[in-house]
Every structure is written in C-alpha cells, then in structure tokens.
Amino acid sequence: MDASALNDVFVPKVAGTIHLDEYFSEPTLDFFILFSSMSSVVGNAGQANYNAVSLFQAAVANKRRAKGLAASVMSLGMVADVGYIAQRGLSLMEKLKKVFYMPISEADAHLIFAEAVVASRPENANGTIEMVSGIQPFNYTSSTKARPPWFSNSRFSHFVREEEEAQESALGNLSSVHVKEQMDAAGSEEEATAALLAAFGARMESMLQMSAESLNVEAPLLDVGIDSLLAVEIRTWFLKEVHVDVPVLKTLSGDNARDICADAAKKYMSAKMQDGGSKSADGPAGLEVEASTASEQLSGTEASSVGTSSPEKEGSITTPSSVSEAGSDFKKLQQRKKVVRTEKLSFAQSRLWFLNQFSEDPTSYNSLYVYDVKGNIQILRLRRAVSAAATHHDALRTCFSTRPGNGEPVQSILKTPEDCLKHIKNPEEDSVQHEMEALRKHNWNLADGDVFRMVLVSHSPDDHTMLIGYHHIIMDGVSLHVFMRDLDVLYAGKSINKAMKQYLDLAMEERTAMENGLLDDKIDFWKREHSSPAETLSLLPFARVKSRPISESYANIESVRDVGRDFSERIKRASRGLSVTPSHFYLAGMQTLLHRLLGVEDICIGITDANRTPESSQVIGFFLNLLPIRFQIEKAEKFGDLVKKTSQRYYAAQASSGVPFDVILDKVNIARDMTHTPLFQVAMNYRQGNFSSIPLGGCSLTVKEGFDAKSPYDLAFSVTPTEDACYLQIVGRDDLYDQAATDLLLDMYVTLLDDAAKDTSKTLPECQLYDPRDVYRAIAIGRGEDIDFGWPDTLTERLDRIFSSHGDEVALKDMATALTYSQLAGKVAGLAAILSGKAQLGSRIAVLCDPTVDWVVAMLAILRAGAVYLPLDTKLPSERLAAILEASKPDLIICHALTRQRADDLSSNISIIDVSDNSDVKIVPNLEQPGSATFILFTSGSTGTPKGIELTSAGIINYAATKASKLHLDREVVLQQSSLGFDMSIAQAFNALTNGGTLVIVPQESRGDPVALTKIMVDEGVTFTLGTPTEYLMLIRHGGGGIERQSSWRHACTGGEAVNGHLRDTFRRLEQVPTVIVSD
Structure with missing residues (x-):
C-alpha cells in the first residue's frame, strides 16, 4: 500500500475525529458517536489502513470517557435494505454473506444507534464503549468445508457451534413437489398454510444464511433484511413452487411470513376448488x-x-x-x-x-x-x-x-x-x-x-x-x-x-438483430460516447432541496406556455439561416440555459427518439427510445456555433439510433442510483406533426388537454409546434422543484430563445435570461426606499470632514505606531501627490503591506488619487500573488520596508513605490469619482483560478452610513483583524474612520491567536468588532477567559457565514459582557 492510498483513508477519518474531539472538548454533549465498521472487528485483507483508523477512533473514545466526556463507537455490519449495499445490489450482498456478515435491517440499525447513544453517556464510566453488531453465527459439522476467516479466533468462539451430521436438510425435505403434495393433501386452509410456511421459512433461512428454525414468522420481513432484490427472489420462489404470485410490494409493505403464506395458501386452495377439487403438481393450467x-x-x-x-x-x-x-x-x-x-x-x-x-x-x-x-x-x-x-x-x-x-x-x-x-x-x-x-x-x-x-x-x-x-x-x-x-x-x-x-414481429426482429450482433457497431458508438460518463447534473440554485431524496415514485410539476406563431416563425427563420432544424435550435437553447445556471461544460441530455422506420411507421406499439447525447459547451462560443455543433452531435447520434436505451446502460456498465436517473437527468422531447385538429368522419377533434406518463427526470423540456401555435413545456419532479421554480425556468428559456433568435452571433454569456422589464422591476423592488444620510458622494470627501473635525484624535494604531487624524491626512496627501504623478484616473494600484498603519495610508491615498485599490495579502504564497498580478495587471505596486524585497521579486516590469519614503503634504485635490469602481478583491473562483471582483465607493458609503445609522455608531474603537484581501478589512477600516473612531490594527503574528486577540481587545478598549461566526466562537472559547473582562465591547457584527443559534447562545453566556449586541 502506497502513501497515497494510506492517506486517502487516514486524512478524513483521523483529522475529522481529532477536529471533532477538540471542538467538543467540553462536557456539553449527550452523545458523541464514532462510526466504525465490522471489518475492523473481524479483519479484512487489504484494508489495514481502514482498520487502523477504526482502532484509532476506539482509542479516542476511550480517552474521552476517561475525561468524563461522551463517547462511543458503533461498528455496523451489512445493512441490507438501505444505503450503499442496497444500491450496489445482490452481488455485493452475496459476497459479504460468504464471509459470514449477517444482514441488518434499517430498523436494526436504528436500534443499534439508540444503544450507542445510551452507551455514549459520560455517566456510564465503566460501561461498554463499542457497539458491535452484524456477525453471522456459524453452525458446522465435520463435513463442512467453507468456514469464516475468524473460525479459529478465540474472540469469536461464542459464534461457533458444532452440530451432528443431518441425514437430510430441512429444505430438501420440503422440495417443491412435497410442498404441493402436502398442500393438496391438506384438509383445510390452515393446514395448507402450515405446510407452505414451513417450506417458506426454510427457504428464507437459506437465503439469509440463518440457522435452522430461527426465522421469526411473526416479524415483518423488512426487519430481517429483505430488500427489493430479495423480494423479487421471493416472488420467483412462490411462482416456481406453488404457482402463486406474491407481489413484490406486498413483501416490501411490512407483511410477515405467516401473513404472506396464509394469503398464498388461500389463493392456491381457491384455484384448487375452482378446478373441481384436483390440482396437478404442475400447477394451474395456463390461458x-x-x-x-x-x-x-x-x-x-x-x-x-x-x-x-x-x-x-x-x-x-x-x-x-x-x-x-x-x-x-x-x-x-x-x-x-x-x-x-x-x-x-x-x-x-x-x-x-x-x-x-x-x-x-x-x-x-x-x-x-x-x-x-x-x-x-x-x-x-x-x-x-x-x-x-x-x-x-x-x-x-x-x-x-x-x-x-x-x-x-x-x-x-x-x-x-x-x-x-x-x-x-x-x-x-x-x-x-x-x-x-x-x-x-x-x-x-x-x-x-x-x-x-x-x-x-x-x-x-x-x-x-x-x-x-x-x-x-x-x-x-x-x-x-x-x-x-x-x-x-x-x-x-x-x-x-x-x-x-405487427408490433410483436418487430420486437422479435429487434431481439434477433441484437443476438446476431447486427447492432454491435452502433453499440460501440455509445460505448465510446460514454466511456467516461458526464457528471451527475447538479440541482438548480432555486431547487426546493439541496440534494435529491431517494424515491420509488414521482409526481410532477409542469409549466406550459403557448409562445405563439410569431415566436415559432422567428426560430424557424434563425434555424434556416444556420442550416439546421428548429429542434436543434431549441436543444441548443436548453444547453445554454443549463450552462448559464450551473456552469456545466459537459452535459448529457436524453433526447426522445420515435425509433420508427418506414416498416414500423404505421404500427401501434411502444417504440419510444431515448438517445443519451453528450454535448460540450465552451464558455465564450457564439450561440449560432453551438446550434451548428448541436446539429452535428444529434445527427451523429441518430446514425447510431436503434439501440435500446437499457442495452446502452448495460453495455456502458452505468451504475444505478436510487436518487436520479442514469446517464442523464434532463430530457428533451420535440413533437412533430399537426396535433391541433383531427378529423373523424364529418366531425372535428381538437386537443383540449393531455396527460403523459409521469417523468422520472429532474427536468423534461418539450416543444410542440402546431399550425397556429407553439407550446413550450417544462416538467419537473415535485420533490425537487416547486411551481414557482418551473415557471421561472420556463420564463428564462423563452427569453433566451427569443433573444438568441434575434442575433445568433451573440456569445453565450451575452444571451439574455431575463426580460429587461422584469429585471428593472426586480431592481426597483430590491432597492427599497431611498434614505439620505447626509453623507457626501465619495469616501474621500467624508474623510476630509473627519480630518478637519477630529484632527487631534487618534485615527490609527498598530503595535508600533499611532497616527492622529491630522497626521493621517498629511501622509495620505503626500502619497496621493506621488501617485498622481505616476498614475491616471482608474489605474489599478496593488498594495503589498503587512498589517500596519501603512496599508490604510496606501488605501486612502489611492482613493484620493482617483485610482483603484487592489490589496495583496502577504500571507499568500508567492505563486498565488503572481497569479493575481497576472490576472489584474496593475500599473503600480505600493509596498513598505517590510515587504520591499518581496515586491521586487514579484514585479519585474511593474513600478514600485515604497510608502516608507513618503513625505507629508498639506493639500492635494480629491480625484475620486463618485460611483466609480475603487476596489478590486480577488477570490479563489470556482476553479481555483483567482477571480477579481470590483466594488464601488458608493457601495461602501451606503454600507458605512447604514451601519452608523442603525447601530448609532460614534467614535468607536474598531478591531482590524481580518485578512487584508478580505472585504471585511475595508469595512472595519471605514466603520472606524468615517465616524471619527480609532482603528486598532492587529499585527500579523497575533492574527488567528484568540488569546492575543483577546488581550488586544482588553488593552485597547475595543467597542466594535466585525468577524465571521467561526472567529467569534474561537475567540470566546479559546481566548483564555480574557474576553469576560472586556466591558467596553458593545457591537459584534458578523458576516461571511450564517448566524446560528449556537453563536447566539455562546454570546448569551457572556454574563460579564451584558452590553454586546450581535448583528449581521
């Protein structure tokens, strides 16, 4: 086993266990359960890494219990009717049975979990910590050859029992002929039931590898590990032995063995009586x-x-x-x-x-x-x-x-x-x-x-x-x-x-063609197409759930719209211009919509195929097939190019049509999942032909309503053009989407198609998804009422007022320097004068400074010079900073003495200004433009590549003014502890400076240290903080108790994460800080 395989198991299990142990290190939990596996109990070759981790978890549980903390370990075996094993199917279950894993039902798993909860309680200091369940007892004779791997291990001796040689197995005594003979000879329905129950019980014990006569015939079959696959096997057994059909759903509905056998015996005896009291061993006659x-x-x-x-x-x-x-x-x-x-x-x-x-x-x-x-x-x-x-x-x-x-x-x-x-x-x-x-x-x-x-x-x-x-x-x-x-x-x-x-003739010809290899070339096409299947499609952002639930039946939500003949004609004209059919245009629109909403670039869509030939065109039957067509989408490609590419992909797939969809699934070896359909989760149906008016003698029939079979797909798009109309329909699973979601999606689809039909040269990002009128209304509603806070249009103007009114007050301080507002104004003006001579309005200027007063001076000077502030976090690796510089292409870099060497290393062709060389200047004009983009912050992006986001000064002004008004902020002492590349650092600065307060800048070495942060808050009398909920929890729990001495703390504002009840409860326990208010 190489290091990679070892760490694939070690890292999540070991690190996760350690993190949870540390996070719940106080006696606040009722239970703390670690999930282990039966393989760590009985051993399993090739899984030494997994077994080692499971034993590590047991050691952690013992350590917690020694500290008086909640802890237990649950080692489960084979849960047969739900979860991974049920999804993998009968083959895996049989494999585990061969190593004597005992099937466990979902109800059993719930009971074992409940026992683990009880065992986890701290007060059970001398009780059992590990709950082990799922080992199959083993009965053997001298002639038994197959034995479990743990047969000779004395730890499992109580699971082993030797028996005498049986002359004939119970199951052998109850062969199908004997069962039917016993039922035919029965004098009553009760006697027939008893004979059938004995045979069925023996069969169940054989299927589940239970010991003889151990089946509880009064217990629901679900409770002994019966799943849908075994239910089918049970149905087959009844059909074979007594020619009685026991529905799968009856077995899975909670009936016990006695009830099932009683019902089957009743059917058998009823058929026997109708047959004149005689029944052959071959069962009832057929049609x-x-x-x-x-x-x-x-x-x-x-x-x-x-x-x-x-x-x-x-x-x-x-x-x-x-x-x-x-x-x-x-x-x-x-x-x-x-x-x-x-x-x-x-x-x-x-x-x-x-x-x-x-x-x-x-x-x-x-x-x-x-x-x-x-x-x-x-x-x-x-x-x-x-x-x-x-x-x-x-x-x-x-x-x-x-x-x-x-x-x-x-x-x-x-x-x-x-x-x-x-x-x-x-x-x-x-x-x-x-x-x-x-x-x-x-x-x-x-x-x-x-x-x-x-x-x-x-x-x-x-x-x-x-x-x-x-x-x-x-x-x-x-x-x-x-x-x-x-x-x-x-x-x-x-x-x-x-x-x-007739349909049967064609169905048999299809099977013959498959058996004779006549479809092999077409099957090879689909194998190549899905050799590496597309990823399962994510749910749309406005889905009603975050993940797909397991369901064996579906109901649908649908949205339908008649877009009219004019709309349909525009699509036709645009299609003719691209030399494609309208169906390809609608299909490309569907791809664009999913690409814009989910960012997918490789998608599989199921296209309904009439699957008709001239020979079958006049035949009634179920010919409908599905073509799982793979599409690749490029971000910046033109819509017209996507339509042409879609047409090519469709015709290539159509050339290999005729292969039944289920055959494709089997040949490609696609795994089934109970939560979604295989290969594709969205489908498209383009209905051709005139369905609007149908003749019947001298009468005329007009379609009023239609209800198709229910769709199992996440979303199914349908297009039905008629002579006078064109109907677009989207059908969604109602456990995934509500009516508002499908209505919204249909609105977007119609808008996109209409916009693309007007200009097919648009790139995909340029295609409209929303009606401009709806966008305008949404913006108007979202803005709310206008409020005049009496603030100027730029941050620089607001700061000029503060500079003149609070000149002798402390504006900034780090651990080495403190600046009054007058001193800050001089430094900002001096650096702004230098920048004005080297940059133009709108120039991007990167700031590479450690957390000191210098980074604030640099930011304010950039705003005054009418440029754009781009922070570089010095904690980031040089490769990351280089990627940001490459993506943003700044005109200048501002650094200070602590970062000068790193700035030189990063920028071979960008001018550098050292803020340490700055001289104070009294007056420099304000060049900041109202409403302009004045900040650029970089995130990781969805692909890991740095992605820049522009912020305007108007947004920051609105934020700061609203905060000051709602919280009644005055000259607050604000803690600046967030990363300089995080927007919270900007918010922290302006919550202090625009209100005449003091910004306390935490040094690099103290950031992330809750004890050091607590000390700074107490020493500096901090009144206002802004951080994530995670930061606050760390500060309060691990700050060494110093936070309880912080009586000046009044405002704890949050961002970046949702505020939950756990955070609020944590703050409520700070009885020594009664004035603190938690707000978003």
Missing part, C-alpha cells in the same frame, strides 16, 4: 392458446390491489379486484379468453415493465388525452371502428404477465378485443372531470388485457368530449396519432392495410 404455443403458460402480473369496480353505464368494463391474484385469475381468463400468440417483451417495454413493478405508484405510466368533438357522432359506427382498430392492431388487445417458473415477463395477443368504449349520455355537470380523474388514477389490469379505454361524453348531438386513456406500455405518442388516423378511416367504413407487420 387457452391457439396454434403451436401451448407451452407458453402465463401467470398474472403484479400490481397494487384495488377494489372491484361495479358495472357502470353502457360500455363499462368489469375487472378482477387485483392483478396479483394470479391463481384465481387463471380460471377466469381460461373460461372467456383465447390467446393467439405469446412472446417476450420488447426492450422498450421491458424498461417500463421493470419500472412499473418497483414503482409505489401504479399510475405512473397512465396516459390520457382529452378532445373537444364538434359534429354528429354515430355511436354504433364509432364502436365498430374502435373494435376494428383493436382487431387490426395487436397492441390494443395485449395482456402482460410472467412465465410460471422463471418469472420472465411476456406479452400475449388475445384473439378478440374487449369492448373498451364507454358512452355517457345526458351527463352531469362534472361528468367529464370525474371520468378524467378515473382514467388518470386507473390501475390498469395488464394481465387481463385491460390496457386501453375510450369514453365519449355527449353534451348534445353536435358537442362531445372524447377521452382516450391507456397504459404507456402499449403505445407511444406516434402510435396515438396512427390510431386516430385509422379510426377516422374505419369510421368512414373504409378498410386499412392488413399486410403490415
């Missing part, structure tokens, strides 16, 4: 299958239970109460439905199936479109047309289920379609709204072929509302367009082409 697919037996799919719907008006459909009741559904389906073909799901359908199975919201993939219909509709013709369309398109009479035994999802085509049209005559006032809500919240019974419904609400013979609802797994947006076109043809009594391929 009746025509042709040569008799082996394709189906089990029901999984869904959350819903109540049985009662028949409604004409055309209503009665469905089973739950798709998960697979055993009882088989007989019903067998009696009234015939299947003509069964195949695997397409890759696109598999993606939706998997997500739907694990979603807590069964309506996530519901789609609904609402149309206003004008004209007379003949309901019988419409019903025949809908039935003919469903007969023609297999996708509209598809049911979805899983194969018995292996649980593989499949789709089956029913021979005849259901009557899925519901007609409501003489509707109530809220009938349309009621039907909309019913379809949006409908739990589609996929196993029964309940996948599509149409509702026609007739308000009058010529005025109707049509609602079309469906599960997204059977069709996408293009398919809906195909359906509406065919419906019009069939309603007119015409026929449609019957020679086309």
Whole structure:
C-alpha cells in the first residue's frame, strides 16, 4: 500500500475525529458517536489502513470517557435494505454473506444507534464503549468445508457451534413437489398454510444464511433484511413452487411470513376448488392458446390491489379486484379468453415493465388525452371502428404477465378485443372531470388485457368530449396519432392495410438483430460516447432541496406556455439561416440555459427518439427510445456555433439510433442510483406533426388537454409546434422543484430563445435570461426606499470632514505606531501627490503591506488619487500573488520596508513605490469619482483560478452610513483583524474612520491567536468588532477567559457565514459582557 492510498483513508477519518474531539472538548454533549465498521472487528485483507483508523477512533473514545466526556463507537455490519449495499445490489450482498456478515435491517440499525447513544453517556464510566453488531453465527459439522476467516479466533468462539451430521436438510425435505403434495393433501386452509410456511421459512433461512428454525414468522420481513432484490427472489420462489404470485410490494409493505403464506395458501386452495377439487403438481393450467404455443403458460402480473369496480353505464368494463391474484385469475381468463400468440417483451417495454413493478405508484405510466368533438357522432359506427382498430392492431388487445417458473415477463395477443368504449349520455355537470380523474388514477389490469379505454361524453348531438386513456406500455405518442388516423378511416367504413407487420414481429426482429450482433457497431458508438460518463447534473440554485431524496415514485410539476406563431416563425427563420432544424435550435437553447445556471461544460441530455422506420411507421406499439447525447459547451462560443455543433452531435447520434436505451446502460456498465436517473437527468422531447385538429368522419377533434406518463427526470423540456401555435413545456419532479421554480425556468428559456433568435452571433454569456422589464422591476423592488444620510458622494470627501473635525484624535494604531487624524491626512496627501504623478484616473494600484498603519495610508491615498485599490495579502504564497498580478495587471505596486524585497521579486516590469519614503503634504485635490469602481478583491473562483471582483465607493458609503445609522455608531474603537484581501478589512477600516473612531490594527503574528486577540481587545478598549461566526466562537472559547473582562465591547457584527443559534447562545453566556449586541 502506497502513501497515497494510506492517506486517502487516514486524512478524513483521523483529522475529522481529532477536529471533532477538540471542538467538543467540553462536557456539553449527550452523545458523541464514532462510526466504525465490522471489518475492523473481524479483519479484512487489504484494508489495514481502514482498520487502523477504526482502532484509532476506539482509542479516542476511550480517552474521552476517561475525561468524563461522551463517547462511543458503533461498528455496523451489512445493512441490507438501505444505503450503499442496497444500491450496489445482490452481488455485493452475496459476497459479504460468504464471509459470514449477517444482514441488518434499517430498523436494526436504528436500534443499534439508540444503544450507542445510551452507551455514549459520560455517566456510564465503566460501561461498554463499542457497539458491535452484524456477525453471522456459524453452525458446522465435520463435513463442512467453507468456514469464516475468524473460525479459529478465540474472540469469536461464542459464534461457533458444532452440530451432528443431518441425514437430510430441512429444505430438501420440503422440495417443491412435497410442498404441493402436502398442500393438496391438506384438509383445510390452515393446514395448507402450515405446510407452505414451513417450506417458506426454510427457504428464507437459506437465503439469509440463518440457522435452522430461527426465522421469526411473526416479524415483518423488512426487519430481517429483505430488500427489493430479495423480494423479487421471493416472488420467483412462490411462482416456481406453488404457482402463486406474491407481489413484490406486498413483501416490501411490512407483511410477515405467516401473513404472506396464509394469503398464498388461500389463493392456491381457491384455484384448487375452482378446478373441481384436483390440482396437478404442475400447477394451474395456463390461458387457452391457439396454434403451436401451448407451452407458453402465463401467470398474472403484479400490481397494487384495488377494489372491484361495479358495472357502470353502457360500455363499462368489469375487472378482477387485483392483478396479483394470479391463481384465481387463471380460471377466469381460461373460461372467456383465447390467446393467439405469446412472446417476450420488447426492450422498450421491458424498461417500463421493470419500472412499473418497483414503482409505489401504479399510475405512473397512465396516459390520457382529452378532445373537444364538434359534429354528429354515430355511436354504433364509432364502436365498430374502435373494435376494428383493436382487431387490426395487436397492441390494443395485449395482456402482460410472467412465465410460471422463471418469472420472465411476456406479452400475449388475445384473439378478440374487449369492448373498451364507454358512452355517457345526458351527463352531469362534472361528468367529464370525474371520468378524467378515473382514467388518470386507473390501475390498469395488464394481465387481463385491460390496457386501453375510450369514453365519449355527449353534451348534445353536435358537442362531445372524447377521452382516450391507456397504459404507456402499449403505445407511444406516434402510435396515438396512427390510431386516430385509422379510426377516422374505419369510421368512414373504409378498410386499412392488413399486410403490415405487427408490433410483436418487430420486437422479435429487434431481439434477433441484437443476438446476431447486427447492432454491435452502433453499440460501440455509445460505448465510446460514454466511456467516461458526464457528471451527475447538479440541482438548480432555486431547487426546493439541496440534494435529491431517494424515491420509488414521482409526481410532477409542469409549466406550459403557448409562445405563439410569431415566436415559432422567428426560430424557424434563425434555424434556416444556420442550416439546421428548429429542434436543434431549441436543444441548443436548453444547453445554454443549463450552462448559464450551473456552469456545466459537459452535459448529457436524453433526447426522445420515435425509433420508427418506414416498416414500423404505421404500427401501434411502444417504440419510444431515448438517445443519451453528450454535448460540450465552451464558455465564450457564439450561440449560432453551438446550434451548428448541436446539429452535428444529434445527427451523429441518430446514425447510431436503434439501440435500446437499457442495452446502452448495460453495455456502458452505468451504475444505478436510487436518487436520479442514469446517464442523464434532463430530457428533451420535440413533437412533430399537426396535433391541433383531427378529423373523424364529418366531425372535428381538437386537443383540449393531455396527460403523459409521469417523468422520472429532474427536468423534461418539450416543444410542440402546431399550425397556429407553439407550446413550450417544462416538467419537473415535485420533490425537487416547486411551481414557482418551473415557471421561472420556463420564463428564462423563452427569453433566451427569443433573444438568441434575434442575433445568433451573440456569445453565450451575452444571451439574455431575463426580460429587461422584469429585471428593472426586480431592481426597483430590491432597492427599497431611498434614505439620505447626509453623507457626501465619495469616501474621500467624508474623510476630509473627519480630518478637519477630529484632527487631534487618534485615527490609527498598530503595535508600533499611532497616527492622529491630522497626521493621517498629511501622509495620505503626500502619497496621493506621488501617485498622481505616476498614475491616471482608474489605474489599478496593488498594495503589498503587512498589517500596519501603512496599508490604510496606501488605501486612502489611492482613493484620493482617483485610482483603484487592489490589496495583496502577504500571507499568500508567492505563486498565488503572481497569479493575481497576472490576472489584474496593475500599473503600480505600493509596498513598505517590510515587504520591499518581496515586491521586487514579484514585479519585474511593474513600478514600485515604497510608502516608507513618503513625505507629508498639506493639500492635494480629491480625484475620486463618485460611483466609480475603487476596489478590486480577488477570490479563489470556482476553479481555483483567482477571480477579481470590483466594488464601488458608493457601495461602501451606503454600507458605512447604514451601519452608523442603525447601530448609532460614534467614535468607536474598531478591531482590524481580518485578512487584508478580505472585504471585511475595508469595512472595519471605514466603520472606524468615517465616524471619527480609532482603528486598532492587529499585527500579523497575533492574527488567528484568540488569546492575543483577546488581550488586544482588553488593552485597547475595543467597542466594535466585525468577524465571521467561526472567529467569534474561537475567540470566546479559546481566548483564555480574557474576553469576560472586556466591558467596553458593545457591537459584534458578523458576516461571511450564517448566524446560528449556537453563536447566539455562546454570546448569551457572556454574563460579564451584558452590553454586546450581535448583528449581521
């Protein structure tokens, strides 16, 4: 192990532990818990650094307890249902099980933490400090070969138990055939439950490596470490052994083993009774299958239970109460439905199936479109047309289920379609709204072929509302367009082409092409594209949370705007000028918006792809695919260049389209995360085609509302151009963004597109994000009321008044020198005279001085000369100072005797003025320009490169005057302890000098030393301080108690960090300093 690997673990753990120990060195805590790991208890090869750090933490805990301080250590093993292991999946869990780590549930972890809190209490001086949990007890026989690494370690002897050789394992006695035979032979449901519970308990103990008969069948399965992956395994076991479907959500909802087995036994016995009291060992018969697919037996799919719907008006459909009741559904389906073909799901359908199975919201993939219909509709013709369309398109009479035994999802085509049209005559006032809500919240019974419904609400013979609802797994947006076109043809009594391929044909061709390597070249493109994936996109600054929460279901917030035909035409003209399509223009605008808000220069955006070929253009099905396209953005590039580059990137990706998105994820080996979607977190959908008006015989249909399947992405942008309008839509996850956020983002997007369309030669930073009128209003609101403090327009004028009225008072002092206001005025004028001869108005002058009176003289002289003050902190390394000089390019450098040599080293071509050579001058004109930029301060910048920020004298005047008015400042004694490169140093200076007070400058060697600072405050009678909350906490806690003797201290102003309750409580405890006021 090299030093780098060692320190990667040592630095955060050791340094963090030491810092926390020192910070909480007083007996103020109820508990202080250090997180260790089971690997430090049992040992783990290759992790000596981690184990050493864990033992160090234990030593620190013991040391704290010896001092009477709170401390304990918590060593956890394998938390199976949440966190890192749950995210990594079953493979890591199995690996840890092989070294005899015991699965721990989230509830167990909470309990262990509670025990650690109790163990941490200082009064438990002789109690246990370390809480260790998660070692799997080991039972073995003489023939056992695999043994844990700690088998021979006497420390773990109480976890080892020798057993006699068993003649046959419990699990072996309860094979699937025996379980079914026992259940068939059972005289009651209770006996069947007992047989199934015994077999299931043995299976659970095997899965979790528990000792025989140790499973508590009354405890929720979640409490023994069951996660979603194991829940799927449990579901597969029930399907294989007894042909009963146990939904994943039931296992994860907190049910115990007894309840689950009782429910499964009830289903099994019910199906047995319907079968005439006999049941073969092979389980229930499948759906009746025509042709040569008799082996394709189906089990029901999984869904959350819903109540049985009662028949409604004409055309209503009665469905089973739950798709998960697979055993009882088989007989019903067998009696009234015939299947003509069964195949695997397409890759696109598999993606939706998997997500739907694990979603807590069964309506996530519901789609609904609402149309206003004008004209007379003949309901019988419409019903025949809908039935003919469903007969023609297999996708509209598809049911979805899983194969018995292996649980593989499949789709089956029913021979005849259901009557899925519901007609409501003489509707109530809220009938349309009621039907909309019913379809949006409908739990589609996929196993029964309940996948599509149409509702026609007739308000009058010529005025109707049509609602079309469906599960997204059977069709996408293009398919809906195909359906509406065919419906019009069939309603007119015409026929449609019957020679086309069906969706299942194309799905199987896609799988064959994948298996035969026909897509390998395209897959290689995506591998190259994402060999090093883009970083996960940060949340926008106005998100409602700081980090993404874990969620298995989503609700959406959306903002929609019709930007009008004129706007759309401007985008089209600008696109033609760049030889690109409008979709590329909108996509470039999306990139620019994210770049401006987040600073991203490498971003992956998911682009919806219709995934259609001429062969599939007239087919109904779920073809929709996603293209994860990578875009690089340059800060200063022109918008038009970005659009052209976007077009090139899009066409390159389009050339390799046709690879299912989930295949891309698998081939690129992208890790999944429960908090966000893989590869990209923002998506774009550009809808083509005229959706505004649709014919139906002699009637006209106009889209009134549309509700797509819920979006799992952080943000999804949609553009829908129509003949007379253009709709822009942004959909966001409601756990990340609120309505105000998506409204604001849409406002910015529209403004940016409009501005860029007017001039595509603008650079990205020049593109407007905000409407100028909104900016003006915001500034007006933000300014508040104007207040006249009676101060002049420049700082120099204000100081001239102070110089004349407080001439004999002390203005500045360091540990070696004190200057009165008269003396300060002479020195400032003398240096300003020199600067006036060497610099011009607006020249940048750097000041390289240690913290003495000289830096204040230099700053005030620069202001009087009409130049710009640029401080250089002498504590910074020379490389950093050189970078600042290179970025700012000053005209002069002012130094003093202490820094002359360093100034010479830094500046080979910049003139240097030594303030030590200054002579006093009585009168020098004031050249400071009102409102001009008079200060430049440098920060690290987001990339570590120095970044300069300009400040105006008007801002400093406003700050100082407001402070003096609000706090009633007089001749304050102000402490100057902040870095000269920090804006607080300027504020400290002017809080003193503009009010006739005294500025006490702390020497370099005393800065950061709370004891020295406290002594200076007491000796000099400081009345006013300005610092960060961290500085104050350090001063009060570690100042040696001297701060309590500082009775003159009246104002403690803060900045740089948020003021929290901890700081206020600390000040409240300063009983000897009752007059101090804490303010921002």
